[in-house]
Amino acid sequence: MNPRFYTIGMSGHIDHGKTTLTKALTNIDTDRLKEEIERKISIELGYASFLLGEYETTIVDVPGHEKFIRQMIAGVAGIDLVILVIAADEGVMPQTKEHLEILSFLGLEHGIIAVTKIDRVDQDFIELIRDDIRSAVNRTIFENADVVLVDSISGNGLEELKSAIARNLRNIQQREAKGAFRLPIDQVFTIQGQGTIVRGTIYEGTIKKGDPLLLLPHQITVKARQLQVHNREKDMAIAGQRVAINLGGAVKEAVKRGDVLVSSDHYSLSKAIEVSLQTVKDLKYPVKQRAPVKFYCGTSEVMGKIVLLDRKELNGDEEVLCQIRLEDPVVARRGDRIVLRRPSPVETIGGGWIIDPFSKKLRFGEETIRKLERKRRGSQDDRLLDALNERYLLSKNELLQTASFDPETLEETLSRLLQNLQVITVESDVFTSSKAYEKVRQEIHRILQKYHESYPLRSGMNKAECAQALKGVPVLLIEAVVEREVGCGGLKREKQFISLASFEPHFPRQWEQQFERAVQRMEADGLKVKPFDEYFSGEKVPEYLLQEARRHLLQTERAYTLDDKQLIHHRTHDKQLDALYRFTNGQPFTVQEAKAILDTTRKNLVLYLELLDQLRFTKRVGEQRVWLKNE
Structure with a gap:
């Protein structure tokens, strides 16, 4: 039976037994830092391999303290199944609720509730805890989740928890192994004689030992010298696996959590991002237009500003389409989940998903909202056409980035749209939409008509001057439109001058006799x-x-x-x-x-x-x- 690879998150309030439960399942203590051991709290993310039949999983032990929410978000960014840990002797706590919101914003669909420390309370109290939990998880991913009672010290309930984990994993589709490799980095360290090691969960694609990689956003070319999965050397790792990579060509000081390793130029950097955002139910203070925010995507944390497009402020329990303008670039694709937090006073604002990672300056108003709504709900054809309509001209590689396709899906979509003439090939692997082409064609005719009216004695307009008047339109597309228009008789060209086919230089009528x-x-x-x-x-x-x-x-x-x-x-x-x-x-x-x-x-x-x-x-x-x- 072929193994299936998943990542499981262990989330919940501080001191509710996440680390102890992880050790009970895996026999691995994920608290490795001296301070964590002394204080008996998780500060950094902890990881433990967990083999369960055909499932090769990694458990991510997420810090529960409110001061370590940043680490918590980074830890759950790549998980497939989350175990929400709630201590029987305390029940649902503030951090439990915040974790619940963040897990919902990150789009997680599969969860299990583990009620720990059950040996500390009697049965009647457990029933009260059950009611408390059901009330707290109403309208969340845990609404219909398995609730497993467990004691990590005695081992009571561990087998039931393992069964629940296997049952849930059976219904979770593995991550996509095709397409370009992407690994958001969540750990960086060095080993004497080995150099720089990075760890993370592979979001997409496949990596092989010896592969050249690109470290973003630093644009540093590195090499995967060695790979390890579950502390075993491997020649290859695929999407869904947690992997450690020994990097050649990068010193530890040049790499940090939040950086991303990719295998090709299919990924680019973003600083303006369009998002579909759901705010938390109980927002303490309204979020004003252009308010500073902390933006979390994958394992990255970046400061930015929120740009509202149809209102002046955000309140609790709202769903909006907006733009985030970042201070530093991030690697992101359409569909990636995000979380926003207020830097001061600190609180989670909301979360959602990326509609377009390569946004431009947007106008305030309903017209922009309608465009974003179309992008949000658009099919693959719509996304590709919208990208071409907005940017006029894109190569295959640029389409992979802007429309967030994998190569196979892009080829299928392009083939379909080329066949029905909605997309036009400008040159090899460079495309425009028929709508963008027609828009440029009409604009060239309009510019030339106006030029002829202003300068009726000139044989035509300098092509370079015409191109300059078409602000924002790539010169390559202008050249292609002019070439085709000349070929079909819509335009005339004489050296570097172009004119409408029907135009002939002439003296202005009111001055013709004088001339x-x-x-x-x-x-x-x-x-x-x-x-x-x-x-x-x-x-x-x-x-x-x-x-x-x-x-x-x-x-x-x-x-x-x-x-x-x-x-x-x-x-x-x-x-x-x-x-x-x-x-x-x-x-x-x-x-x-x-x-x-x-x-x-x-x-x-x-x-x-x-x-x-x-x-x-x-x-x-x-x-x-x-x-x-x-x-």
Whole structure:
């Protein structure tokens, strides 16, 4: 029979017998620190291997004292089954209730209630304790849980507890072993001659001895030199197992609880997170907008601020969609459970799960809430499309991060959406949604239409300028849309300039006659042209339009530049060029010889000859010019 791997949490109020019960089940004392032994309380998380038939489990002994709630949250973050320990001689206590709330917020669905120290009370008192417990666990995961009476010293009830554990584990699905490896670290220590050791419960994926790993958020590349599961060396460990990893490439000072080991770049860091949050029933003080909070996810604890999106404050027993903005980055995926606590005065605010670990700045109001609600309830198709609609363009790897898919599910979802044309391939393994594509296409058309109205004399808009106007849209997507629009005839492109297919440069209608008259007069003046602006004297043409007209004539080669003020008409250029070539018979010529042929001032003649040099019709050699082109 193949083994099944689970983690069991031992939770409850201080001094209710969690550590003693763990030892009774496993023969391992999880209080290992000197202070824990002296004070007889658990301060840090304790771990003990527990083999129960086909089930290879680890019991996590969670501190019960209110000062160690942080450790408690870190300890229960990766568990599959929780045993809530309640002492028969004390019953339900304050920390029992807080643990109950936190366990609910972390989404745990399977629990057992162990009533300990039963040898200290008589049967009638036990019945009162049962009633007290049932009242306390109403509407929690323990509402229908097995209640097992046990005494850890004498061993009474231990077999019944083991049977209850096996019965519950039988109904719990194992963690997902496929996909990328992720291990939130809850312990870091060193062993002489071995180096840095980290421990944690594998959330997802598989790890093999020798695998390269990435330590986040530090972005340090490390290597899994050795693996141990239940104090036995292994070549491989899978999701659900508690593993110790000997890291190569990291010193102990560089690693801490809350860091995460991953096997690939499928995981990224988050600082703004959208969450579905349920507040505690009895919140002592309202939580104001942007109030500081302690954010717990996995084994990490990070300070942040809560951003409310449809109200000014939070009160008890509310369910809200909100954003958490963190001071430091965390590794998180959609569906990860979180807990929020107030730093001062200290209390648990609530908990819930992550809708989107890669949030952006959100507007206050119902429209944002509707979007978050769609994200919260969305199918796999909805999640992928929402990610593409919001971010326009994502690679496969980015989709794995933002939409929290495993590779196999992503391939299935992409294939389905590509087939029904809701997703478009931009380039290899880079995608956009048809909705995002159409939005960008329409926006490009709108920008170009506005540009043509403002600059009717320009042949088109510089593509780079158009891209700059599309704020937030990846250049790669803009390039793809332009390319396809040019291909299907929606746009025209000339060098770096793009325009609507139906557009042709033209003079503004109200100034069309004035411009044509000016161009005709310029042509009539031949090489004896006046400054360009003088042809519009008395016409009251706006200065910016004169500059646009000049640019248009030059770009369309209806005119050529003599100097910074004068232009000559293209037909003037053609006539003078033809006359000069014919009279020189294609032979080298001097300025004096050209002056005898062309009717203009010496200044303009020199300017014209320099223009011919620039156009590569002639080349100056000493006092002569030689022809470079045959006419």
